[in-house]
Amino acid sequence: MLSSLIPKDNQTSLERVLSYLQGQNPQRIACFPLILNHAARVLGVPVGKCIQDAELFGKAHVAAYRRYGNDLITFLSTTSTLAEAMGQRMNFIEDDAPQLAEPLVKELDDLKKVKVPDFTRDGRMPVYLQATEYAVAEVGSEVCVSTVLAGPFTTAAALRGADVFVKDLYRNKEWVHELLEICCEAGLRFIDEILKRKSLPIIVEPIGSASLVSPRTFKEFVAPYLKRMSDHIHANGGGLPAVLHICGKTKPNWGPMLESEWDIWSLDGVDMGEAKEFAGHRVCLVGNVTPANLLTNTPEEIDAEAKAVCAKGMGSPCGFILGSGCEVPINTPGENLDALINAARKYGRFDL
Amino acid sequence: MPEEGIAPVKTWLITGFLGAGKTTLIREQLKTAGARVAVLVNEFGELGVDGALIRAAGDVEVLELHGGCICCSQKEGLVQSVAALARGLAPNLLLIEPSGIAETSELLRLLAAPVLDGVIQLEGSVAVLDAETFLAYSEPDTFGSFFLDQVQNADVVVLNKRDLVEEGELACIEARLAELAPGAVVLGTEYCRLDGALISTGSRRRTGAPGREAALLGLTCLSLPFMGALSRPELSALLAEIASGRYGEVLRGKGLVPVAGEGLLELQLVGSRSNLEPFAGSAEPRLTLIGRNLERGLLSARLGALGASEKP
Incomplete structure (x- = not known):
């Protein structure tokens, strides 16, 4: 599509997002592609280097915002970052996201090794927090900056190894709650550090996907801790919304998700129309163009998929934001992200 | 794209939850599988263990696929790894051991990607189950959808540790399996030992040959x-x-x-x-x-x- 045919924005990204919080329609819907490690590509540095250096990490996300005009900056390199700060070893890869090394909690007794991090020095906490400070200072007056952390359930799975952790849910229930308590406490303290830096804390809980846990398990092990996190953000966030992202399949767990009282749901492998019907009166919905398609499809195909998602999501009572279902793949062509954001400009308008 | 003159690599998915015995099954099968076998291991956090065990079984190439985000949306790395492995190593047989919490239906969807047309020949999926825990684990609300998905999408079920359950329980297990995977062949084992090779590197399935052949040696x-x-x-x-x-x-x-x-x-x-x-x-x-x-x-x-x- 010719760029002259794409409607121009008359709001900054921040104004657009604030419209949602004020219960007003923005000029057009916001667009939250979850740009994480892809930001390194925009800056032209290897991913492994970018995510271990606060200056590069901050600059990469600011550069990505300036390149694409995404309405949310999202500082995250892997959902294991909080676990890493709690003692979990990671394998860093030159040009990819780091991967979990051997689990910290190999035996039940290893629970004593797990600790709430010192946010001034443990793991990459300083990298995340300093990068956040940089972005808030640099572009915080025009775009919402967020710092993303894994929820207690996902952090616990990173410390234990996901397979073993899923089995623990069945065999070692009380022990799992002890582990979750520590992970929750670490998360709450991380949220405090993020709020201190005037960034929006966003919680991601991929291990709470319905592929891995049943609604009963979600209610018992995931929802209570998520509720404590959303309560904490509501109590300490100065009016900021509580934002929850769960990728993969979530529909079977929507009931207990709703009970944990989040304001914004970022969803992945679901029908946005069904999500709107189920939860649109309670939560603002974000999603859900297929991440793999951003990597492999053409801009025209991305436009068509985004149009279809908008058709389902628009009109959701508490608002709808176009986004990617999960992380934008590292090697996503820039023109596909342009197509996604332009789709919000074309199909998500309120001023026509 | 199919590559001229190169037969697609016979490929099996070996699924199963933690402790069921899928690594043991692979090791057992490698004893008789012949030459040029490659195993792709996809685990989260415990890669080194399974990889080392399989390597110890003999002359076999083991590659570890690291997952990004654990959700199903980010698995394009699997397709790329399978394509690179099939082309680069050109093994006679490729065994894919996904994470114990992976959904087989999702993996089958990924392995049907056009980029793998003519590169691999997916022979089927084997679900390794622990007879001792199967009835409890197969209750609909014990886990998320991954566990039943592995069973429901299996062509062959290896019911391991069958010696550890009583006849009555075994009958219940077979009834449950018949309900969940009516078309699957169920093989009871101890220590994942079968009478013959389930999987082998024998002559490749002929183009246009009908039916699904689980093996060309033994069974x-x-x-x-x-x-x-x-x-x-x-x-x-x-x-x-x-x-x-x-x-x-x-x-x-x-x-x-x-x-x-x-x-x-x-x-x-x-x-x-x-x-x-x-x-x-x-x-x-x-x-x-x-x-x-x-x-x-x-x-x-x-x-x-x-x-x-x-x-x-």
């Missing part, structure tokens, strides 16, 4: 759809012929048989014994046999004459 697995209904006398005659050994040594068989006037019947064959029960669900009518020295042509012709023909 052979054939899965054939029925194209039309059989009369009761036709079915009885067929079962008698199978029991007499006319088509080879059939060890195990399962199927959903369309019988005129009766609808679908669920068939269970163990050795010379057979059992038929009405089947209420909807599924593709299919006969699956596993055994040794099966008279493939004879059986195929007989089934064709009865209205069954092998899937092209």
Whole structure:
């Protein structure tokens, strides 16, 4: 599509997002592609280097915002970052996201090794927090900056190894709650550090996907801790919304998700129309163009998929934001992200 | 894109939850699988263990696929790794051992990607189950969808540790498996030991060859759809012929048989014994046999004459 045919924005990204919080329609819907490690590509540095250096990490996300005009900056390199700060070893890869090394909690007794991090020095906490400070200072007056952390359930799975952790849910229930308590406490303290830096804390809980846990398990092990996190953000966030992202399949767990009282749901492998019907009166919905398609499809195909998602999501009572279902793949062509954001400009308008 | 002159790599998915024995099964199979086998291990957090165990089993290439985000949306790395491995190493056989919490349906979808056309030949999926825990784990609300998905999408179920359950429990397990995976062949094992090789590097499945062959050495697995209904006398005659050994040594068989006037019947064959029960669900009518020295042509012709023909 010719760029002259794409409607121009008359709001900054921040104004657009604030419209949602004020219960007003923005000029057009916001667009939250979850740009994480892809930001390194925009800056032209290897991913492994970018995510271990606060200056590069901050600059990469600011550069990505300036390149694409995404309405949310999202500082995250892997959902294991909080676990890493709690003692979990990671394998860093030159040009990819780091991967979990051997689990910290190999035996039940290893629970004593797990600790709430010192946010001034443990793991990459300083990298995340300093990068956040940089972005808030640099572009915080025009775009919402967020710092993303894994929820207690996902952090616990990173410390234990996901397979073993899923089995623990069945065999070692009380022990799992002890582990979750520590992970929750670490998360709450991380949220405090993020709020201190005037960034929006966003919680991601991929291990709470319905592929891995049943609604009963979600209610018992995931929802209570998520509720404590959303309560904490509501109590300490100065009016900021509580934002929850769960990728993969979530529909079977929507009931207990709703009970944990989040304001914004970022969803992945679901029908946005069904999500709107189920939860649109309670939560603002974000999603859900297929991440793999951003990597492999053409801009025209991305436009068509985004149009279809908008058709389902628009009109959701508490608002709808176009986004990617999960992380934008590292090697996503820039023109596909342009197509996604332009789709919000074309199909998500309120001023026509 | 298919590559001229290079046959696609025979590929099996070996699924199973933690502790079921899938790594043991792979090690057992590697003892007889022949040369040039590659194993792709996809685990989260415990890669080194499984990889090392498999390497210790012999001359085998083991590659570890690291997952990004654990959610299903980020698995394009699997397709890229499989393509690179199949082209780069050109093994005779590729075994993919995904994470114990992976959904088979999602993996099958990924492995059907056009980029893998002609690069791999997906032979089927094997689900390794722990007989001791299966009934509890297969309750719908014990886990998320991954556990039942692995069973429901299996072509072959290896019911491991069967010696650790009583006969009564075993009957319950078989009934549950019949409900969840009516077309799958179920093989009971101890320590994942089978009488013969389930998977081998033997001659490749011929292009256009019908049916699914689970193995080319030792055990052979054939899965054939029925194209039309059989009369009761036709079915009885067929079962008698199978029991007499006319088509080879059939060890195990399962199927959903369309019988005129009766609808679908669920068939269970163990050795010379057979059992038929009405089947209420909807599924593709299919006969699956596993055994040794099966008279493939004879059986195929007989089934064709009865209205069954092998899937092209």
